[in-house]
Amino acid sequence: MKPTLMKAPPNRATWRSSDVPTALLYLTPALLGFAVFYAWPLFRGVQISLTDWNLLSPAEWIGAANYQKLFTDPLFWNALKVTAIYVVVNIGSQMILGLGIAVLMQRLRIGTGTQSAILLPWLIPNVTVAIVTLFMLDPNVGFVNEVLDYIGASTHSFYGNSDLAIYTIALVNTWRNMGYTALLFYAGIQTISPDLYEAAALDGASGWRSFWSITLPMLRPITALILVVSMIGSFQIFDTVSVATDGGPGNATRVIYFYIYQKSFEELNMGYGAAMAVVLFALIFTFSLLQLRALRATESDVN
Amino acid sequence: MKFKKTAALLSAAVLLVGCSTGGSGGGESGDDVTLTYSLWDENQLPAYQSCTDAFTEKTGIKVEITQSAWDDYWQNITTDLVTGTAPDVITDHVQYYPELADNGQLLDISSYVEADGIDLDQYTGGLADLWVKDGARYGLPQDWDTVALVYNVAAAEAAGYTADDFANLTWNPTDGGTFGKAIAHMSIDKNGVRGDEPGFDKNNVQTYGWTLETGGGVVGQSQWSWSALSTGFEYLDKNPFGTKYQLDDQRLIDTLTWWQNQIAAGYVVPREQAGQLGLVPEMEQNIGAMVSDGSWRITTWAESTAQEFAFAPLPEGPEGRVTIINGLAPSITASTKHPDEAWQLVKFIGSTECQNLVADTGVVFPAITSAAERSDEVRTSKGIDAQVFLDEALAEGGTAYYPITLHATEVNNEAQAVIDEIQELKVTPAEALPALNDRINAILEG
Structure with a gap:
C-alpha cells in the first residue's frame, strides 16, 4: 500500500487502448444495472421531490417547497429520532452479541450443526418474525407474558406500550440478525494468526486481555464492514413496523421509512415522500463515509 | 393482514421508474362486455355475487368481482388507477371518494341518474346526498350502517x-x-x-x-x-x-x-x-x-x-x-371503457331488486329502507335481534354524518x-x- 507501488508503468497507454473494448464488454452488465436500477431511480426521485405529484394527477413543479415543509414537520423529525433510537439499539446490541457469539464459537470449537442453528433466525423473513413475535409478545394470549406471569414477574405489552415498542422492534430484529453478524465476525477471527495468541499466552496474557489487545484490534476492518452494512440495513427498518405496530402507538414507532411510505402511498403525497427519501439518502451516504473514515476501514490496528 | 401492502408498495415503486401505460381488460363493445367490480368485505361477497348474477341474467353483461381486504383495498385501487387497470366499478367509501373525484378518477353519473329518473329519496337517511361533490354525483347508496x-x-x-x-x-x-x-x-x-x-x-x-x-x-x-x-x-x-x-x-x-x-x-x-x-x-x-x-x-x-x-x-x-x-356506494372509474354498461350495473346495485337479494343474506342493511326492513326480518328468523340499529337509523334527528373532507x-x-x-x-x-x-x-x- 505504499504510494510508490501505485505509479503507472511507463508503457501504460499502449496496453490500455487495446484492453478498453474488452474491459467495457465486461463492465457493461454492471454499468447497465447501475444505470437502470440505481442512477435513473435516484434521478427520478430527486425530480419527483420537486413536484406535488400525488400519483393520480399530473405532477406540477413546486421547487423546494417539499424541502421547506420537511424542516418544519415535527413528525419528520420525530421519525428521524425514532429511527436513530432503533439504529443505535439494534446495531449496538447486534454487534456486541454477534461478537460474543463469534468468540464463543471459536473458543468452544463448536460443530457446523450448531453454527447453522445460530444462523437459522436470519433465514426467516422479517415479516414472519414480526407476526410470530406479535403473537408471542401479545399482552393477553402471548407465551412470553404467560411465562412472566408464571414466574411472578410483571407482564408487559411489548409492542403496544409506546415506551417499549421501538426497543421491542429493535431487539426482535437483533435476535434475527445476530447470528449472521456472528458468522461475519467468526470469519474475521479465523484470519487472525494463532501465533499472536500463542505469543500472548507465553507473555502471561489472560484470555480477556488477549481479546481486548489482539482480537478486537485485529477485527477492525471486518468491524467497519459489518457496521456500515448493518447500519444501512438498520436504517431501512420497515417491515416489522408495518406488520407489528403500524407506526404506533402514537408516533412511537413511526420510523422514517414507514413515514415515507405513509406519505407516499397512503396519503398519496409522492412529492413529499420523495423529498424525505432524498434527505434520508444524503444522511445515510454521509454516515457511511464518516464511519469508514473513522474506522480507517482498510487497515487493522496491528499492521 | 398487511403482506399485500408490501406488494402494493413494490408494484407502485415500479411506477417511479416511469411506466404508466395499459388499459383495462374486458371485451369489446356489444353483447360481450365483461365489467370488473371490486369490493373489500368478504362477508358481503356472496350477497353481491348473487346480485351480479341476477344482473348478468337480465342484461347479458358479465361481471367479474375482485375482493381484497380493507387494509390493501385502497392501495390496490390507487395502483390500478395509475396503471390503467382499475375495475370499471368500485365499492367506494366517503373517506376516499372525494380525493379520487378531485383527481378526476371517478365518473360523474348525475346525467345518468337524471335520464333514468332514479328516485334518490328511496335511500335511508338521506345518504344519497353524501355522494355529491361540486354538483357532480359519484355514487348511489348500496347500504348503510349505524x-x-x-x-x-x-x-x-x-x-x-x-x-x-x-x-x-x-x-x-x-x-x-x-x-x-x-x-x-x-x-x-x-x-x-x-x-x-x-x-x-x-x-x-x-x-x-x-x-x-x-x-x-x-x-x-x-x-x-x-x-x-x-x-x-x-x-x-x-x-x-x-x-x-x-x-x-x-x-x-x-x-x-x-x-x-x-x-x-x-x-x-x-x-x-x-x-x-x-x-x-x-x-x-x-x-x-x-x-x-x-x-x-x-x-x-x-x-x-x-x-x-x-x-x-x-x-x-x-x-x-x-x-x-354512513354507507357505501358503487362508483364508476373515469377510465372505464364501458361507461354505459357500468352505469347499468351501478343502477342495478342501487335498485330494489338487487338490494332485496342482499337483504336475504342478512349480512348488511341495504340502503333502500324496505330492503333494510326485509334484512331485519331475515335476521329475526335466524334468531338475531339487531332491530336497534334499524331503529336508530330511522329515528328523527338521531343520526349524524361521517365527516367528509379532502x-x-x-x-x-x-x-x-x-x-x-x-x-x-x-x-x-x-x-x-x-x-x-x-x-x-x-x-x-x-
Whole structure:
C-alpha cells in the first residue's frame, strides 16, 4: 500500500487502448444495472421531490417547497429520532452479541450443526418474525407474558406500550440478525494468526486481555464492514413496523421509512415522500463515509 | 393482514421508474362486455355475487368481482388507477371518494341518474346526498350502517342488569349518567370486587366494563363518536365538505376527558392491553364486557361461539341519542371503457331488486329502507335481534354524518397518533386537541 507501488508503468497507454473494448464488454452488465436500477431511480426521485405529484394527477413543479415543509414537520423529525433510537439499539446490541457469539464459537470449537442453528433466525423473513413475535409478545394470549406471569414477574405489552415498542422492534430484529453478524465476525477471527495468541499466552496474557489487545484490534476492518452494512440495513427498518405496530402507538414507532411510505402511498403525497427519501439518502451516504473514515476501514490496528 | 401492502408498495415503486401505460381488460363493445367490480368485505361477497348474477341474467353483461381486504383495498385501487387497470366499478367509501373525484378518477353519473329518473329519496337517511361533490354525483347508496351497544349477556346478568336497563342508559360528560355507573359496576378486579365498590384494585382487573377498540382516527366512528355527538358536538363547520374541523370544541374536550378518566379509573381496557389482535378477541375472552360497534359486525357478535352477546341502543346524551349513519356506494372509474354498461350495473346495485337479494343474506342493511326492513326480518328468523340499529337509523334527528373532507387519510393519520396518546394517558384532551385541530386545518387548507 505504499504510494510508490501505485505509479503507472511507463508503457501504460499502449496496453490500455487495446484492453478498453474488452474491459467495457465486461463492465457493461454492471454499468447497465447501475444505470437502470440505481442512477435513473435516484434521478427520478430527486425530480419527483420537486413536484406535488400525488400519483393520480399530473405532477406540477413546486421547487423546494417539499424541502421547506420537511424542516418544519415535527413528525419528520420525530421519525428521524425514532429511527436513530432503533439504529443505535439494534446495531449496538447486534454487534456486541454477534461478537460474543463469534468468540464463543471459536473458543468452544463448536460443530457446523450448531453454527447453522445460530444462523437459522436470519433465514426467516422479517415479516414472519414480526407476526410470530406479535403473537408471542401479545399482552393477553402471548407465551412470553404467560411465562412472566408464571414466574411472578410483571407482564408487559411489548409492542403496544409506546415506551417499549421501538426497543421491542429493535431487539426482535437483533435476535434475527445476530447470528449472521456472528458468522461475519467468526470469519474475521479465523484470519487472525494463532501465533499472536500463542505469543500472548507465553507473555502471561489472560484470555480477556488477549481479546481486548489482539482480537478486537485485529477485527477492525471486518468491524467497519459489518457496521456500515448493518447500519444501512438498520436504517431501512420497515417491515416489522408495518406488520407489528403500524407506526404506533402514537408516533412511537413511526420510523422514517414507514413515514415515507405513509406519505407516499397512503396519503398519496409522492412529492413529499420523495423529498424525505432524498434527505434520508444524503444522511445515510454521509454516515457511511464518516464511519469508514473513522474506522480507517482498510487497515487493522496491528499492521 | 398487511403482506399485500408490501406488494402494493413494490408494484407502485415500479411506477417511479416511469411506466404508466395499459388499459383495462374486458371485451369489446356489444353483447360481450365483461365489467370488473371490486369490493373489500368478504362477508358481503356472496350477497353481491348473487346480485351480479341476477344482473348478468337480465342484461347479458358479465361481471367479474375482485375482493381484497380493507387494509390493501385502497392501495390496490390507487395502483390500478395509475396503471390503467382499475375495475370499471368500485365499492367506494366517503373517506376516499372525494380525493379520487378531485383527481378526476371517478365518473360523474348525475346525467345518468337524471335520464333514468332514479328516485334518490328511496335511500335511508338521506345518504344519497353524501355522494355529491361540486354538483357532480359519484355514487348511489348500496347500504348503510349505524352504531349500537354490544354487551356480554352473562356479565350483564351477573351485574344485575336486564335488557331493559341497557335500553334506557343515559350518559353525560360530567358524571357519566347511568351508563358511567354501568361500566364501573361491570368492571371486576381479580378479587371479585366491582368497580363501584370500595377496595376495587384498578391495577388487577379481571373484566373491564368497557372495551377499547384501537384506531378510529379523527372520527372514532364505532368507538366514541356517539358520545361526542350526543353533546351537540359537530366535527366540521359544514358537512359534507366543510373547510374546518372543530376539534377544539369544549364539548369534545369534555367528552374525551371523561373517557380518559374512565381509562385511568380501570373501567376501560387499557390502550396497551387492547393490543394488536383487535376488538373481537377482547370481548370473546371477556376482557371487556361491553362496547359500541357498527352494524357491519352484527353477524360476528351474533354468531360468536365463545360468548353470548346482545345489542342495545346507544346511551342517551345531553342532546339525545345520536349515531353516525354512513354507507357505501358503487362508483364508476373515469377510465372505464364501458361507461354505459357500468352505469347499468351501478343502477342495478342501487335498485330494489338487487338490494332485496342482499337483504336475504342478512349480512348488511341495504340502503333502500324496505330492503333494510326485509334484512331485519331475515335476521329475526335466524334468531338475531339487531332491530336497534334499524331503529336508530330511522329515528328523527338521531343520526349524524361521517365527516367528509379532502385529505381524509392524512387527517386520520395525524389524529390517530393523538387519540393513541390520549388513551395512553400521555396527554390530556384539553392540551392536545386544540393543537391537533390547528394541524388538521392546515392540511385541509392544502
